[in-house]
Amino acid sequence: MAWTISLPLLGAVVGDGALGAIDMAGVALWVVGFYFEAVGDWQLARFKADDANRGRVMDRGLWGLTRHPNYFGEFCMWWGLYVIAVAAGAWWSIVGPMLMSFLLLRVSGVTLLENDIGDRRPEYAEYRRRTNAFFPGLPGR
Numbered sequence: 001m002a003w004t005i006s007l008p009l010l011g012a013v014v015g016d017g018a019l020g021a022i023d024m025a026g027v028a029l030w031v032v033g034f035y036f037e038a039v040g041d042w043q044l045a046r047f048k049a050d051d052a053n054r055g056r057v058m059d060r061g062l063w064g065l066t067r068h069p070n071y072f073g074e075f076c077m078w079w080g081l082y083v084i085a086v087a088a089g090a091w092w093s094i095v096g097p098m099l100m101s102f103l104l105l106r107v108s109g110v111t112l113l114e115n116d117i118g119d120r121r122p123e124y125a126e127y128r129r130r131t132n133a134f135f136p137g138l139p140g141r
Contacts, residue, residue: 005100007093008078008085015088026083033076036062036136040069057123065136067127071109072134075101110134 043061047053062069078097085093103109110133118124130139 001099005078005096007096008081008090011085011090011093012081012088015085015090017088020087022087023084026080026085026087028080029083030077030080033073033078033080035073036066036069036076037073040073044070055121057121057127059127059131062136064131064139067131067133068110068113069136071104072136075104075134105134 040062043063044058047058047060047063066072075097078100082093082097085091105111114128114133118128
C-alpha cells in the first residue's frame with residue numbers, strides 16, 4: 001500500500017523536464033497541506049496541554065475551519081505531490097492520492113475517529129453541526 005500511495009513521488013523523480021508553473025502549483029498545494037497538518041497538530045497539542053480543556057472539544061484556530069485539519073493537510077500534501085508528478089508526465093500515478101483520500105475520508109481517518117468521539121465529548125455534536133468535517137470553511141451558525 002505504501003508503494004501505491006507513493007507513486008506520485010516515483011513519477012516526479014523520473015520526470016526529466018524543467019520545473020515550471022504546474023510544479024509550483026503542486027509545491028504551493030503541498031505547502032498549504034504542510035501548514036494545516038503541522039499547525040493543526042501544534043494547536044491541538046497546546047489545547048490538550050492545558051488541564052482546563054480536559055474533556056472539551058478543540059474548536060479554535062484551524063479546528064474552527066475543519067474538524068480534521070491534520071487529515072486535510074495530509075490530503076493536500078499528497079495531491080500536491082501528484083500535481084508535481086503530472087508536470088513530469090506521470091498522470092498515471094493518480095491512484096496514489098486517490099487511495100490516500102479514500103483512506104483519510106472513509107477508512108482510518110475521519111470516519112474511524114468520528115465513530116465514537118461524540119460519546120467521549122458531549123460538546124462534539126454542536127461542533128459537528130457548525131464545522132465542516134474535512135474541507136475548511138467558515139463555521140456555520
